Amino acid sequence: MAVNDRPGGLTALSVLNGFFALSVGGATISRFVVSYKLMDVLENGLPGGKWRGRNYYQKLLDEGLTPLDLQILGVMGLIATVLLLVSIWGFLKQNNVLGRWLGTIGGVALACFSVFSILWLPQDFLRGSGLSIARQMFYPVFLIFMLHVIFRRDFLIQRQDLST
């Protein structure tokens, strides 16, 4: 392993980024899958007989949710996932653009994904109270604070070194 002077907190942040990237990635996949299933339901109606997803899709229809809404959420989630994953590399290399700025945008994208999920999805799909959403919002705020206050100089010094 190469010797580096990266602070341990930045390494920990990259691990947390990975965790949240996977988490939002899973939710993103779910949005896309549900959107395609919803398109099928809109075209062909709810399948007859016993079907576990019946109530679920019925609620989506009742809420007026469209496949497009879910796909938009999916795209937001995808952007957040990709940015969070790429910024892991940026954190480890202390790269100002890939790490600090992509990480910031990734955090904002994660926050947007959470907020729009709250606004558009039925309450019981979120499987928790508003405080669980507040908990989800904590990480983007925490991430942006750490990148721009605590570790700011570490990214800028690295940039300075590369330019000289």
Added chain:
Amino acid sequence: MNKTRHIGLHAIKMISHSMRSGSGVAFIFLTILIGLSLANLAVTPIELELVTVEELQDSSARAIGVALATATLRASDEDDNQGTLTSRMENGDLIDLGMWARYLVIENPMLLSITVLLLGVVLPLLLPLGSFTVISGDVQHRTVRYLLPRTSRSSILIGRWLGSMILAWSLIIFLLCSVVIYLSIMIPSESLEDLIPWAGRCFLALFFLTIPYVSLGILCSATFSVPMVALLATVGSTIGVPLLSLSLQEAWEPLGNLLYLLPWGYSHELLSPTTSKVVEASAYCLLHGLLFLILALLKFRRADL
């Protein structure tokens, strides 16, 4: 050498270093995340209208009563099962515990009380994450040798203890503020006028609760030069003492008093309806913390570094 100034410098350095270190980031993140998760546990049934406020008051009062009976070592009786315990409370046998539970969930904001009670159980397990490497990390890598010619050992220890305390208190304030703001906006039954004074009271309870556990973390950090061992020792004693006392109590009841080796034995009194008990519990927390701190000081001052 101005000792007070040095203590302040070490405290500030400890806080800024924590925010840059892996263990510090993990500590801050986990504390906030777990704190909000505990609050979520309390709030969800009401917010999603799974239960009514009255139903939750009733069930949480019973649960709190059982917990208090266990904590006050009155859980064991002839039959020793929860149903008997609950009926003992209803019959007026453990009337003081029933009144205590009522004080927490009926007379004061219930959701905040439940959150703080849960925090009171989990915080002792989280606090070591913020203090286990405070001394042992520098001793292991001999970084402390750069400090010793410039400052006294007691300044280093007390300063870092103070830094750990300030960090822990800041996180608690953040958690309580978040929960109070959220409850005042989202839960109609909770008004700001009731929440703020009770939040202040709860903060004081958690403020005093933090002192002995952070001091225990510092003691283990000063005793063991390997940070991981210090962490295991702190968490091990925090979990081990109550488990040991509760299991040994079965064999011989007085052994249950081992619970008092750590604040588990009296920390519940910090939210007691009786002011004298609160003052007593706060004083015990202070003394307990002071004891651990003095032991840590003695250990650190005599250590070969």
Added chain:
Amino acid sequence: MSEPKHSIQIENLEHRFGTKVALSDINWRLPQKGIVGLVGPNGAGKTTLFSLIAGFLRVQSGKIKILGSSSPGQASLAGRMGVMPQDAIFAKDISILDQLLYLLKLDGITGASAKSRAFEIMKRVGLEKEIHRGASILSHGMGKRLGVAQSLLGSPEIVLLDEPTAGLDPANARQIREFMREVGKTALVIVSSHNLLELQDLIDEVGVIVDGKLVASGTVEEVTQRDRRFEVTFGVPVTPEMLVQIDQLDAVQSVNSDSYQMSIDLDASGETGLDQALLTLQQKLVDLGTPAYELREGASLEQAYMKLTSVPENTPEE
């Protein structure tokens, strides 16, 4: 006549690690300023003695008085000693500058003057470009230089340097020695090293530790018992006749040769001292028709060290 003041007084010092005796019956007095060398084989107890003086280890038996304090680690000594520990590493997660500023704050220096002091010190040891980086990326030699830098941050009255030039290239080692000479004018610098040739030019006094005992201490002349070695280089190979002629001189104690070089041990204990001995030698060389191309003082401290540590000297083939 009043006794000169000593900045460090060590009396009957003993130290054990378990059953192993690390130091035994150490008695030593060190001056208020100058450069003092501490030499000895590996495991002799040099680092243990340093650690005791610095207050890293607790004194088990005996006394160490430092700058009027009854023991090391007292509050009155804070900021008055600079120590470069052998095996300590700077904190991770923080830049070198931040750590130096922190140490300066502990020394009572803050603000712009602290920052300029940090930059100045780092420039002196040639590390100004790394000041914003973490210490973990520094090489072994750079880490040594950083250690020296932090020991001289404030204005210490005593500086302990444990092998400060080990592993450094000649240019950096010279830079450190210059630094030590400068500091030694106003403070006491105690330096341990295995490079006796380097130490000999630098130090005013020396202490030799062997197996935990201080076997010799004092000025270099006292410890070397006035033996002075010179290395002479000729333009022609050294012949046996030359060796015999030189050996016959009164001022010459012993002589060895190796191809174009001769090692001559002069006795400088006479009334006229070293100057006369050298004059006699050079006159002889001229008389022999073999003037010296180069005359250099050799490692007489090394010779004294070998004697004191009972390590046999390797004599070159004649």
